[in-house]
Amino acid sequence: MTNRISFQLNASDGKARTGVIATPRGEIRTPAFMPVGTAATVKAMMPESVRATGADILLGNTYHLMLRPTAERIDRLGGLHRFMNWDRPILTDSGGFQVMSLAGLRKLTEKGVTFKSHIDGSKHELTPERSMEIQRLLGSDIVMCFDECPALPADRDRIAESMRLSMRWAQRSREAFGDRPGHALFGIQQGGLEQDLRQESAEALREIGFDGYAVGGLAVGEGQEAMFSCLEYAPDMLPADKPRYLMGVGKPDDIVGAVARGIDMMDCVLPSRSGRTGQVFTRFGVVNIKNARHADDPRPLDEACTCPACSQYSRAYLHHVFRANEMISGMLLTWHNLHYFQEIMADMRNAIAAGSFEAWQAGFHDQRVQGDIDPL
Structure with a gap:
């Protein structure tokens, strides 16, 4: 068993890549989609059910876990893997994005961010050093360096200033992380939609040296077209022999488009959040289960899908x-959505390995454009 984290690229087709990230807790097949377990649980799912959908790795959230139940408590209880009963790899984000988007009154300085908890208003400070300490206490396999993520649109000066602060924080994160065999530290490229700032950020990160590299600061309201145009160049600026992670993405066609542009890892709350609100992703696009047209329909959501929601209901x-507000609704629809997302990843890995990614991608889009089956 490896005590280091390594990345092996097995095949590429155009810019799309497939490979394996080897960790002491198991292999992560790429392209990989990471279900989000914000507060040490993928909402409405048991860990073994998440694994059954095909997930190799989960994402945990530094900001939420530091506030409740606290990283120190999780550490005392044996670490995040044992705490949430998931023995495979876990990636933790740094908390930066949530501080910017969720926390109450916050103050940003060179040192870090002080903020008020959205839970009880208590005051906290998050710095690169504290973020590394929290993620060490949690025991995650892949640690993200602490960064600042400005919401787009923002003006160029604001984006440049924020990116350079994030690069100084990346250096401090690297120093605070130290040498931890069996654990990886990923740097995060920033720079908004400005190509030269993305380049400057990538060079700063390469200089520091990381085990993997994320494209940060996208999927924050800029729209798919702008995101894709940034992904035409941003991943190419990062080392080809390391995993590339696009944070917070996304819808099925976002994921496919990102992989086509050289991305290896993604995460998003969408499949679980949508499942709880009655929105279902299928091969034929999005189905809204709350619509009255389904009330008398004995057919499955998707007859080709093998998840419990489709094969048994x-x-x-x-x-x-869903209409009766029963808990099983969120459970079944979340399971289906996660299953579908993992099926897309498996199909892409196979297509890239076979050299048929472009044809697969065309078929994927053709099918989704058809829309849902006709009502009875």
Whole structure:
């Protein structure tokens, strides 16, 4: 068993790549989609069910876990893997994004960010050093360096200033992380939609040296077209022999488009959040289970899908339990969405390995454009 984290690239097709990240807790097949377990749980799912969908790795959230139940408590209880009963790899984000988007009154300085908890208003400080300490206490396998993520649109000066602060924080994160065999530290490229700032950021990160590299600061409201145009060049600026992670993405067509542009890892709350609100992703686009057209429909959501929601229940039942506010609704629809997302990843890995990614991608889009099956 390896005590280091390594990345092996097995095949590429155009810019799309497939490979394996080897960790002491198991292999992560790439392209990989990471379900989000914000507060040490993927909402409405048991860990073994998440694994059954095909997930190799989960994401945990530094900001939420530091506030409740606290990193120190999780450490005393044996670390995050044992705490949440997930024995495979876990990636933790640095907390930076949540501080910017969720926390109450916050003050940003060179040192870090002081903020008020969105839970009880208590005051906290998050710095690169503290973020590394929290992620060490959690025991995550892949640690993200602490950065600042300005919401887009922002003016160029603000983006440049923020990116350079993030690069200074990346250096401090690297120093605070130290040498931890079996654990990896990823740097985060920033620079908004400005190509030269992305280049400057990538050079700063390469200089520091990381085990993997994330493209940060996208999927924050800029729209798919702008995101894709940034992904035409941003991943190419990062080392080809290390994993590239696009943070916070996304919808199925976002994921496919990102992989086509050289991305290896993604995460998003979308499959679980949508499942709880009755929105279902299928091969034929998005289905809204709350719509009355499903009330008498004995057919499955997707007859080709092998998840429990599709193989054991009708649209009529799924419509009923959603309308009746029953817990099983969120459970089944989340399971389906996660299953579908992992199926996309497996299909892409196979297509890249076979050299048929472009044809697969065309078929994927053709099918989604068809829309849902006709009502009865």
